[in-house]
């Protein structure tokens with residue numbers, strides 16, 4: 475079976491709708507017909523300051539959310555990155571294959587470090603994409619389902635795989651990004667030309683899966699639109715309305731064109747009302763499931779223990795090969 479791998483950071487109290495529609499939705503579908511590995515990159519999380527208690531809590535809530543949206547631990551390998559030491563070990567080797575200039579060109583680093591203040595930004599944040607490459611290459615994943623903002627990290631991963639393969643011996647699979655057409659970039663409701671992001675200055679444009687649905691409905695109803703009246707998909711001139719149409723289409727399964735036709739003669743209030751209803755319907759059962767999973771921490775731990783064991787079994791084979799090819803002595 476072709477192998478799929480992806481991760482989502484435990485750096486917020488909830489996943490947002492961008493995470494779900496841009497990536498997680500496809501994680502669920504890819505479980506069938508693929509050997510899927512999904513994980514919580516807590517090593518990546520600490521590239522920015524984290525409160526330890528909160529990080530542990532958010533890691534659990536992240537796992538519960540993945541289970542709630544339909545990640546099935548009997549089909550997929552579900553694990554926490556720090557429980558598989560090979561990620562950090564391979565990252566070191568890849569750090570030594572990456573040019574300083576090459577790493578300096580990563581736009582997410584530039585954005586995040588500018589926000590932190592360049593002096594405060596950690597060296598971990600700088601090498602973040604190289605650890606991500608290690609995550610992917612360790613498992614020889616072919617397909618990596620992610621949103622648009624991860625495209626550059628995937629390019630670096632491909633470059634590093636090819637570089638290692640040429641310099642030493644063919645070891646890694648060169649992975650492809652699997653980017654969902656149509657929903658790879660969901661926009662902030664208040665600022666519909668910026669992506670929906672947990673690091674936005676204000677929460678009011680973000681739809682979180684675990685927020686009170688009434689709050690989310692309110693946020694949808696105050697989404698920024700435009701001064702026209704026509705409901706039409708046109709991201710260049712109508713970013714707010716187009717974003718709402720994309721969200722509604724993805725939540726209901728209706729093609730955008732069908733939605734456009736249906737809204738002829740109707741107003742933005744109608745569209746917003748329908749998005750809010752669809753959202754409430756979508757998140758309500760997920761929230762109930764998350765509560766259930768969190769009520770049984772022993773079961774959550776059991777799932778993660780099995781996941782980490784499976785992951786280590788694959789990762790240790792790759793790492794052993796890498797170490798040998800680099801010229802490290804095998805411990806006897």
Ligand code: TYM
Pocket residue numbers: 479480481482483484492493494495496497498515518605606609610618619620621622623624657658659660661669670671
């Ligand atoms: P993270 O945790 O920021 O986001 C998880 C996933 O959500 C997608 N995403 C979006 N998609 C559409 N619209 C948006 N507004 C939006 N915001 C976020 C992201 O593209 C991502 O797919 N570096 C990764 C985590 C990671 C990883 C990996 C991913 C670590 N190692 C290995 C894949 C493979 C990240 O920060 O995602």
